[in-house]
Amino acid sequence: MNRNEKVELLTYLIESDKIDVVRMQEEMEQKRKLELLSMHPFEIWQGKDGIWKTYLPDEKAGRIFRKRKTEKEIQKVVVEYWQQEIENPTVKEIYDQWIAKKLEWQEISKATKDRYDRQFKLCFQEFGKRRIKSIREDDIEDFLKCAIKDHELTQKSFSNLRTLVLGIFKYAKKKKYISYSISEIVKDLDISRKAFRKVRRTDEELVFMEDELPKIQGYLETHADIKNLCLLLLFKTGLRPGEVVALRKESVKGNIISVDSTEICYKDELGKDTYEVRQFPKTEAGIRDVILPEKYLWIIEKIKLLNPYQPYLFMQSGKRLLEHQIRSRLKTVCKNCNIQSKSPNKIRKTYSSILLDSGVQESIVIQMMGHTDIATTKGHYYRNRKNEQEKISVINSVVNL
Missing domain, CATH: 3.30.160 (Double Stranded RNA Binding Domain)
Incomplete structure (x- = not known):
């Protein structure tokens, strides 16, 4: 019996009073009630x-x-x-469902989920309690503008918030809780650039200056334990800190370092930080070969002497070094060198600035950095490394001024 025949038979039975529709409806309601009670x-x-x-x-x-x-x-x-x-679930309940699906489909990592959770906790404390069907289109615009003001969001942090809003409300529409398009609402947002908090940092905060680099590299070379050698390798390769601590012995062939992994950190079920090596890097462009200048091959040799039998390049007491340990060591080294404290990512900015200042071909620069285009490198990583006196000297030497 096909579908049309079934419909025809059911229609006949109802119209001829062969089926007690009221009783069946009551039975269905009772079944639904028992399901909800369960x-x-x-x-x-x-x-x-x-x-x-x-x-x-x-x-x-x-x-x-x-x-x-x-x-x-x-x-x-x-x-x-x-x-x-x-x-009619709450925004928080829809967020939880959306995130669970993203993890199930392996569209995000556990580390990304933790970052999303922190953003949600910051911005959705009250809005997250609202029932999804009670939210009008103008409520979303009000929420976003208030979040920018109340939490003093930068453009970057607002971009992260927008990702969550798009994900939550697209999922809600897919589940037919709402009918409007969140993409259209977000696209039509009228938000002035002046609304965002500006983060102004000097070049001295973002890179190691020309007069600082010899100090810190000299210190690392004369105090060459496994952590300092890791920092020294960062200065000479521009690797991401998560990439360098994920390097295995076989990743290094001569002065070529093959990058295909990174460390991730996420919260486990008990809320404890868990560290793992993920077998793919931060971005697709992150899969690359990085060149270590031949005159610094001694760094690799010394690392292997300190750690001859372990699988990862950087291990201590039988355990792989973690990114936060390298970050902590750099802070100590900066203090010992009387240099303003900087993070490992500032080493990466220093490396890219040196390459660009030295006139290295742009295609090589983006390969070494693991970027998709030079605009990313120049826009976010390229900084002046000269102090005030050196800048004055450079400008004074310009003949045509």
């Missing part, structure tokens, strides 16, 4: 006072107490609660 994690009981009692889930308190005079009334409270949870 979702309830708390006991429903009758107290000694004859009152029927239970708890409902609550995000803040964990649970909230409810009581009614009859069992039927308390069951109605429970059924209505779970009916609303299913048909």
Whole structure:
């Protein structure tokens, strides 16, 4: 029997009163009620006072107490609660569903989920409690503009927030909770650049200056333990800190370092930081061969002498060095050299600035950096490394001024 025949038969049975539609509807409602009651994690009981009692889930308190005079009334409270949870979830519940799917489909890493969770916790404390069907299009614009103001967002942090909003509301539309297009709302946003917090940093904060580099590299060479050799290799290759601690012995062939992995950090089920090596880098362009200048091959040889038998290039006491350990060591080294404290990523900016100042071909620069285009390198990594006196000298030497 095909579908049309089934529909025709059902229509005949209903019209000829062969089926009690009212009774069937009641049975369906009762089945639905039992399904919703089975979702309830708390006991429903009758107290000694004859009152029927239970708890409902609550995000803040964990649970909230409810009581009614009859069992039927308390069951109605429970059924209505779970009916609303299913048909009109909160923004937070949709976010959780969306993130779970992204992880299941391996579209994001656990580390990315942790970053999204931090952004959600910062910006969605109140908005996340709202039921999705109660949110109008203008509510979203108000929320975004208030978030920029209340949390003093930079353009970059707003971009991260926008990613979450797009993901949450696209998922909500797919599930038919809403009908409007979040993409159109976000595209039509009228937000002035002046609304964003500006982060102004001097070149001295972003790179190691020309007069600082000999100091710090000299210190690393004369105090050449495994962590300092790791920092020295960063200065000579421009690797990302997560990439350098993920290097295996076989990644290095002569002065060619093959990069195809990076360290990731995420929270486990207990909220504890977990560190893993992921077998693909931060970006597709991150899969690359980086050249170590031949005069610094001694760094690799010394590393292998300190760590001859372990699988990873940088290990200590049988454990792989972690990115945060390298970051901490750099802070100590900067202090010992009387240099302003800088992060490992500032080594990377220093490396790219040296390449560009030295006139290295742009295609080689982006390969060494693992970037997709030179605009990224020049826009975010290229900085002046001369101090004030050196800049004055350079300008004074320009003949045509």
